[in-house]
Amino acid sequence: MAERDQGPDQAVITRRTAMLGAGGIGIFSILASRLYYLQVVKAEDYRVLSDDNRFNFNITIPSRGRILDRHGENLAVNSQDYRVVLIPEQVNDMEATLKRVSDILPLRDKTLKRIKKDIREHAGFVPILIDDHLDWKTFSALNLNIPDLPGVIPEVGEGRAYPDNGIFAHTLGYVGRADPRDVEKDKDPLLRQPTFRIGKTGVEAAADKILRGSAGKLKVEVNALGRIVREWPEPADEAVNGRDVWLTLDAELQRYGAELFEEDSGGLAVIDVMTGELRTLLSMPTFDGNLFVSGLTQDDMDALNNDEKRPQYNKVLSGGYPPASTFKMTVMLAGLESGLIDPSDKTFCTQRLRLGNRTFHCWKPGGHGPMDMRDALKNSCDIYFYDLSQKIGMDNIAAMGRKLGFGTAFDIGISGVKSGIMPDPAWKQARLGNGWRMGDTLNASIGQGFVLATPLQLAVMAGRIANGKKALTPNLLIGQDLGEMADLDINPEHIAFVQDAMWAVCEEPGGTAYRDNGVGIKGLDMAGKTGTGQVRGISMSERQSRLRKNKELPWKLRDHSIFVGYAPHDAPRFAVGCVVEHGGSGSKRAAAIVRAMLQRVLERDGLGAKPDEKAEGEAL
Amino acid sequence: MMNPLSSRAGFAAKLYEVNWLLIALVSLVGLVGVAMIFAATDGVWSRGAQQHLIRLIFAAGVMLVIAMIDMKVWYALAYPAYLGALLLLIGVDVMGASVNGSQRWLDLPFIRFQPSEVMKLAIVLALARYYHDLPKWRVSRVSGLFGAAIIILLPMALILRQPDLGTTLLVAATGIAMVFLAGVNWRVIGGAFLAGTIALPLFFRFGLKEYQRSRILTFLDPSRDPTGASYHITQSKIALGSGGVSGKGFMNGTQRQLEYVPENRTDFIFTVIGEEFGLVGSLMTMGLYISVIGLCIWLSIQCKHMFSRLLVLGLTTTFTLYIFINLGMVMGLAPVVGVPLPLISYGGTVILTVMAGFGLILSAHLHRKNELPRSQY
Numbered sequence: 001m002a003e004r005d006q007g008p009d010q011a012v013i014t015r016r017t018a019m020l021g022a023g024g025i026g027i028f029s030i031l032a033s034r035l036y037y038l039q040v041v042k043a044e045d046y047r048v049l050s051d052d053n054r055f056n057f058n059i060t061i062p063s064r065g066r067i068l069d070r071h072g073e074n075l076a077v078n079s080q081d082y083r084v085v086l087i088p089e090q091v092n093d094m095e096a097t098l099k100r101v102s103d104i105l106p107l108r109d110k111t112l113k114r115i116k117k118d119i120r121e122h123a124g125f126v127p128i129l130i131d132d133h134l135d136w137k138t139f140s141a142l143n144l145n146i147p148d149l150p151g152v153i154p155e156v157g158e159g160r161a162y163p164d165n166g167i168f169a170h171t172l173g174y175v176g177r178a179d180p181r182d183v184e185k186d187k188d189p190l191l192r193q194p195t196f197r198i199g200k201t202g203v204e205a206a207a208d209k210i211l212r213g214s215a216g217k218l219k220v221e222v223n224a225l226g227r228i229v230r231e232w233p234e235p236a237d238e239a240v241n242g243r244d245v246w247l248t249l250d251a252e253l254q255r256y257g258a259e260l261f262e263e264d265s266g267g268l269a270v271i272d273v274m275t276g277e278l279r280t281l282l283s284m285p286t287f288d289g290n291l292f293v294s295g296l297t298q299d300d301m302d303a304l305n306n307d308e309k310r311p312q313y314n315k316v317l318s319g320g321y322p323p324a325s326t327f328k329m330t331v332m333l334a335g336l337e338s339g340l341i342d343p344s345d346k347t348f349c350t351q352r353l354r355l356g357n358r359t360f361h362c363w364k365p366g367g368h369g370p371m372d373m374r375d376a377l378k379n380s381c382d383i384y385f386y387d388l389s390q391k392i393g394m395d396n397i398a399a400m401g402r403k404l405g406f407g408t409a410f411d412i413g414i415s416g417v418k419s420g421i422m423p424d425p426a427w428k429q430a431r432l433g434n435g436w437r438m439g440d441t442l443n444a445s446i447g448q449g450f451v452l453a454t455p456l457q458l459a460v461m462a463g464r465i466a467n468g469k470k471a472l473t474p475n476l477l478i479g480q481d482l483g484e485m486a487d488l489d490i491n492p493e494h495i496a497f498v499q500d501a502m503w504a505v506c507e508e509p510g511g512t513a514y515r516d517n518g519v520g521i522k523g524l525d526m527a528g529k530t531g532t533g534q535v536r537g538i539s540m541s542e543r544q545s546r547l548r549k550n551k552e553l554p555w556k557l558r559d560h561s562i563f564v565g566y567a568p569h570d571a572p573r574f575a576v577g578c579v580v581e582h583g584g585s586g587s588k589r590a591a592a593i594v595r596a597m598l599q600r601v602l603e604r605d606g607l608g609a610k611p612d613e614k615a616e617g618e619a620l
Numbered sequence: 621m622m623n624p625l626s627s628r629a630g631f632a633a634k635l636y637e638v639n640w641l642l643i644a645l646v647s648l649v650g651l652v653g654v655a656m657i658f659a660a661t662d663g664v665w666s667r668g669a670q671q672h673l674i675r676l677i678f679a680a681g682v683m684l685v686i687a688m689i690d691m692k693v694w695y696a697l698a699y700p701a702y703l704g705a706l707l708l709l710i711g712v713d714v715m716g717a718s719v720n721g722s723q724r725w726l727d728l729p730f731i732r733f734q735p736s737e738v739m740k741l742a743i744v745l746a747l748a749r750y751y752h753d754l755p756k757w758r759v760s761r762v763s764g765l766f767g768a769a770i771i772i773l774l775p776m777a778l779i780l781r782q783p784d785l786g787t788t789l790l791v792a793a794t795g796i797a798m799v800f801l802a803g804v805n806w807r808v809i810g811g812a813f814l815a816g817t818i819a820l821p822l823f824f825r826f827g828l829k830e831y832q833r834s835r836i837l838t839f840l841d842p843s844r845d846p847t848g849a850s851y852h853i854t855q856s857k858i859a860l861g862s863g864g865v866s867g868k869g870f871m872n873g874t875q876r877q878l879e880y881v882p883e884n885r886t887d888f889i890f891t892v893i894g895e896e897f898g899l900v901g902s903l904m905t906m907g908l909y910i911s912v913i914g915l916c917i918w919l920s921i922q923c924k925h926m927f928s929r930l931l932v933l934g935l936t937t938t939f940t941l942y943i944f945i946n947l948g949m950v951m952g953l954a955p956v957v958g959v960p961l962p963l964i965s966y967g968g969t970v971i972l973t974v975m976a977g978f979g980l981i982l983s984a985h986l987h988r989k990n991e992l993p994r995s996q997y
Contacts, residue, residue, distance in 0.1 A: 016800060
C-alpha cells in the first residue's frame with residue numbers, strides 16, 4: 001500500500017525538483033550577472049565613489065601671522081581656541097542635533113539663524129562654526145556627548161588674541177568672518193571657510209595678505225561617521241602660514257601713553273623726526289579688540305556706541321580737531337617766507353581787534369602789550385597773528401600749512417587716515433559756495449574756524465619743523481616701501497627762528513608751556529606749542545561778565561587740550577602731537593602728556609638723561 | 621552481505637557512511653565565514669572570528685549527532701517539534717526581549733535564542749510529515765490544501781508580529797515550495813498565484829509595520845531616503861563595485877575598514893568578500909553554495925521515502941532562499957530585510973539552525989533505505 005501511494009509521487013517530486021532547480025539556477029544566473037554588472041561594467045564608477053567616500057579634501061587654515069612691535073613684542077597672536085563645528089552632511093537630524101547642542105551650550109536665536117544660513121550656503125562637507133571661545137567646562141561637556149551627536153565636532157583651533165586688550169585696537173584693527181563682499185573680491189578658498197577669519201580693519205586688514213598665508217589642502221580618510229581615520233599629508237598641499245608683520249610702534253611707550261591719558265579721550269602720535277617711524281599711535285579710550293573676534297553681544301555694542309567718548313573712533317588718525325594755537329608756527333613761517341614781515345616788528349595787544357563790525361579777542365584778559373614774533377609765539381598772543389595773517393593773506397598761510405602736512409591724508413599703510421582741512425578761498429568757494437572773508441583768515445590764523453587737523457598731522461607738523469630739511473612722512477609698517485622723502489623747501493634760517501620760539505614756549509620763564517611744569521624736566525630740553533581748541537562760541541555777554549571756567553562747563557563743551565612738541569631742542573629726535581578732547585586749557589593736560597612721552601621715548605632710545613623723581617612727579 | 625545502514629551496524633561503520641563530501645563543503649563555507657569576519661573586524665580575532673569558529677565546531681558536533689539519529693525518530697518528532705516551536709513563538713510574543721525594536725529573542729536562563737529559527741526547521745519537518753502521510757489524491761483537494769495552509773500560516777502570522785519580515789517570507793516561501801514539490805496540480809497553483817496577486821497590495825497596506833513598508837518603498841525608489849535605509853544599499857554596492865574583478869586583496873578593503881558598510885560582519889558580510897576578492901571571489905563563494913545545494917538535491921533524489929525527500933528539499937530550499945535574499949539585498953536587487961548569509965555571517969542561532977538542518981539532511985541520506993511508518997488519516 002505504501003509502495004502504491006509512494007510510487008507515482010516520486011516521479012512528480014523529481015520533476016518538480018528539477019523545475020525548482022532550474023529556477024534556482026536562473027536566480028543564481030541573475031545574481032551572477034548583477035555581480036558582473038557591479039564589479040566589471042560599473043567597477044570604475046564605484047571605484048571613484050569609493051575614493052570619494054574614503055577621502056575628503058579639507059581646506060586647512062594656515063596660522064595667521066603675528067603682529068609685533070619694533071622690539072618683537074606680541075601685539076596680535078593666535079591663542080588656543082576651544083570651539084565646536086558642525087559638518088552638516090554627517091548630521092542625521094539637524095533640528096534635534098542643534099537642540100541637543102544647545103542643551104549643553106546655550107545658543108542664541110541669532111546664532112542659530114546664522115548657523116542655518118551657513119549650512120544653506122556651504123557644501124555639506126564644509127565645517128560650520130557653531131560657537132567658539134568656549135570655556136573648558138562647556139568644551140568637555142560637549143566632548144562627552146559626542147558619541148550621540150554625529151557631525152558635531154569639538155576642536156581646538158586658533159583664535160586671534162590681542163594681549164594688550166585694546167591699547168593697540170585702533171591701529172591693529174580686528175579680524176572677523178569674511179562677508180559676501182570680501183568673497184566677491186577675493187577668490188581665495190580660505191574666505192569660504194566659515195572658521196576662517198579675515199582682517200577687517202587696521203593693520204589686520206591692511207596687511208591681511210601677508211598675515212593670512214595660503215590655504216592647504218589636506219587629504220583625509222574618513223569613515224561613514226565622518227571621523228577622520230587618517231590624514232594623508234602631501235607636502236605640495238600644505239598650508240603656508242602667514243608671515244609676521246612688524247610695526248614701528250613701541251609697545252612699552254604706547255602703554256605709557258595710555259596710562260598718561262587715564263580716563264581722558266583723545267589722540268597721541270609720537271614720530272621719529274629722522275625716519276618718520278611712528279613710535280606711538282594711540283587713540284583713547286580704547287576698546288577690546290578681543291570682543292570683536294569672539295563676537296560682540298548687543299550689550300557690548302550698545303556700551304561702545306553710547307559712550308560719549310566714542311571708543312571705536314580712531315581719533316589719532318581720523319579725528320579732525322581745530323589745531324588752535326599750534327597752528328601759529330605755520331602762520332609764522334608763512335610770514336617769514338613771504339618776505340613781507342620783519343619778525344622784530346611789534347604789534348600791540350589790547351585783547352581786542354575790530355574788523356568791520358566784528359571784534360576778535362585775544363585769550364588773555366587785558367592783552368599782552370607790545371609783542372614781536374618770538375614773544376607772540378611764546379605767549380601765544382592771538383592779536384599778533386590776527387595782524388600778521390591780514391598782512392600775508394590766506395593763500396600764503398594755506399600753502400605753508402600744506403608744506404607742513406595739513407590737509408594731507410598720509411599713507412601709513414592702514415585705512416582711516418583722514419586729511420583734515422587746510423582751507424583757502426578756493427576751498428571755501430568750492431565747498432560752501434561763498435567767498436572767503438577776512439574774518440575767516442583771522443580765525444584760521446589761530447587754528448580755529450575751518451582749519452581741522454588730526455593728532456597725527458600735528459605730530460608730523462612738529463616733526464617737519466624739527467627736521468627742517470625733509471618733508472617727514474609717517475610710517476607704521478616696517479618694510480613698507482617709503483621712497484625718498486621730499487625736501488621741505490623752507491629757508492633753514494626761518495626754521496631755526498621758529499624752533500627757537502618753540503623752545504622759548506617750553507623752556508623760557510613766561511612761556512605758555514613753561515609755567516605748567518614749573519622748572520621743566522631736568523635734562524629734557526624740548527620745544528613745543530600749546531593749543532586750546534575752542535568748541536563753543538563765547539557770547540558777548542559772557543565775555544563782558546566773566547568767562548566761565550572749563551570746570552564749570554559740561555564735558556562736551558570744554559575746550560580741547562592740544563600740544564605739539566619735539567626734543568631734544570638742539571638735535572631733534574622725536575616729535576609728538578597730542579589732543580586731549582575737552583581736556584581744558586591746552587598747556588595743562590596735553591603738554592604734560594607730551595613732555596612725559598618725549599622724556600620716555602628718548603630714554604628708551606638711550607638718549608634721555610634720567611630725571612630725578614621729584615621733577616617727574618611734578619611733570620605729571 | 622551485511623547491511624551497513626542497519627541500526628545494528630557498528631557506530632564507526634555508520635559514521636563512515638555519512639556523506640563526508642557535504643560535511644566538507646559546509647565546513648569550507650563556514651571557514652570562508654571565519655576568514656571574512658576576521659577581515660570585517662579589522663583582523664581582531666576576538667571581535668567575532670574566534671566566536672564564529674567555536675560556534676561552527678559546536679554546530680558541526682550537533683550536526684553529526686542529528687545525522688546519526690534514525691529517520692524514524694525525526695518522523696516521530698516532526699509534529700511535536702512544530703508544536704513546540706509554535707509555543708515558543710507565542711512565548712516571544714508574550715515575554716520576549718526586544719532587540720532593535722523587535723521582539724525576536726526569548727531570554728531563557730542560560731541562552732537567548734530566536735524561536736523563529738527553530739520554526740524554520742520545524743515547519744519543514746511538519747510539512748514533510750504531512751505530505752508523507754497524506755494520500756496522493758488528496759494533495760490538490762481542499763482538505764489537503766487546508767492542512768498545509770494551517771501549518772504554514774500559523775507560524776507566519778506569529779513571526780510577522782515580532783516583527784520579522786525576512787523570516788516570515790523565508791518560512792512562507794519554503795512552505796509554498798514544499799507544497800509545490802508535493803505535487804499540487806497546476807490549477808491550484810494558478811489559482812493561488814491569482815489570489816496572491818490580489819492579496820499582496822492588501823498585505824502591504826495592512827500586514828506590515830511602517831518601517832517595513834518604508835524599506836520596501838525605499839528599495840523601489842532609493843532617492844526617497846539617501847541617508848537612511850538606502851544608505852546601506854548604496855554603500856554596499858560601492859563596496860562590491862569598487863572591488864572590481866580581482867578585488868583589493870584580503871584585509872585591504874577600504875570601504876569596510878572605514879565602517880562605510882554597516883553590519884558588515886553580519887548581514888552585509890558579502891560586501892567584504894566582493895570588495896577584497898572581487899568578482900572572482902564572489903563567484904567562487906556562490907559556486908561553493910551551488911555545490912552544497914546541488915549535492916543536497918542529489919542526495920534527496922536518492923531518498924526512498926516522501927518524508928526524507930521533502931525534508932531534504934525543504935531544508936535545501938530554506939538554505940537557498942537565505943542565500944538568494946541575502947545576496948539580492950547586498951547587490952541592491954531586494955529590500956533590506958535582515959537575512960544573514962548562511963554559515964558566513966556572524967551570528968549564533970543561524971549557524972546552529974543551518975547546521976542542524978544539514979544534520980537532518982545527512983540523516984535522511986544515511987537512512988535513505990530504511991522503512992518509515994505512515995499515519996493514516
